[in-house]
Amino acid sequence: xxxxxxxxxxxxxxxxxxxxxxxxxxxxxxxxxxxxxxxxxxxxxxxxxxxxxxxxxxxxxxxxxxxxxxxxxxxxxxxxxxxxxxxxxxxxxxxxxxxxxxxxxxxxxxxxxxxxxxxxxxxxxxxxxxxxxxxx
Amino acid sequence: xxxxxxxxxxxxxxxxxxxxxxxxxxxxxxxxxxxxxxxxxxxxxxxxxxxxxxxxxxxxxxxxxxxxxxxxxxxxxxxxxxxxxxxx
Numbered sequence: 535x536x537x538x539x540x541x542x543x544x545x546x547x548x549x550x551x552x553x554x555x556x557x558x559x560x561x562x563x564x565x566x567x568x569x570x571x572x573x574x575x576x577x578x579x580x581x582x583x584x585x586x587x588x589x590x591x592x593x594x595x596x597x598x599x600x601x602x603x604x605x606x607x608x609x610x611x612x613x614x615x616x617x618x619x620x621x622x623x624x625x626x627x628x629x630x631x632x633x634x635x636x637x638x639x640x641x642x643x644x645x646x647x648x649x650x651x652x653x654x655x656x657x658x659x660x661x662x663x664x665x666x667x668x669x670x
Numbered sequence: 671x672x673x674x675x676x677x678x679x680x681x682x683x684x685x686x687x688x689x690x691x692x693x694x695x696x697x698x699x700x701x702x703x704x705x706x707x708x709x710x711x712x713x714x715x716x717x718x719x720x721x722x723x724x725x726x727x728x729x730x731x732x733x734x735x736x737x738x739x740x741x742x743x744x745x746x747x748x749x750x751x752x753x754x755x756x757x758x
Contacts, residue, residue: 544671607741
């Protein structure tokens with residue numbers, strides 16, 4: 535690999551590692567589960583992808599498919615993990631309500647399932663938004 | 671290139687230290703799931719950087735297995751947490 539490849543790969547590696555570090559800082563500093571998940575899923579995946587791309591430039595051709603496969607799998611699995619963890623965080627009330635500007639799901643849940651939320655949920659809707667006044 | 675990989679490895683290690691702090695402190699079980707998922711990703715990143723720093727390409731497909739295991743583990747444990755909350 536020539537000098538140009540080395541420079542490209544070094545920049546990619548350092549940027550990816552910096553994204554990983556930023557994601558770690560976000561994971562420590564953010565106030566609730568959902569925002570921590572935001573830091574952990576997006577910045578982390580971007581960091582992994584950049585590091586993998588930077589490493590592909592430096593590895594022999596036979597070893598590159600494994601690295602690319604790692605990047606592809608993390609690109610596929612990170613949204614699924616984020617979706618499921620965020621969904622469960624919402625349903626188990628791990629969301630800091632004061633941070634939420636707009637909660638469209640609460641109104642929909644009250645519409646669909648009645649004012650008590652999900653079945654078997656003994657917690658009242660007092661921490662959710664009031665139901666919309668105009669019935670649909 | 672080895673020096674660059676070592677610097678990047680230091681950054682990633684610092685990030686892993688922060689994530690371990692969150693793993694110890696995280697108030698809920700879901701926080702720990704998120705932190706563990708991030709930690710697995712950081713381990714994969716560190717292994718890639720380590721192969722570059724030592725110019726030793728023996729890890730290969732182990733990293734793919736590790737990434738998939740992290741995915742399956744975090745999905746399974748979060749489903750388990752959901753079920754536990756249901757029974758409460």
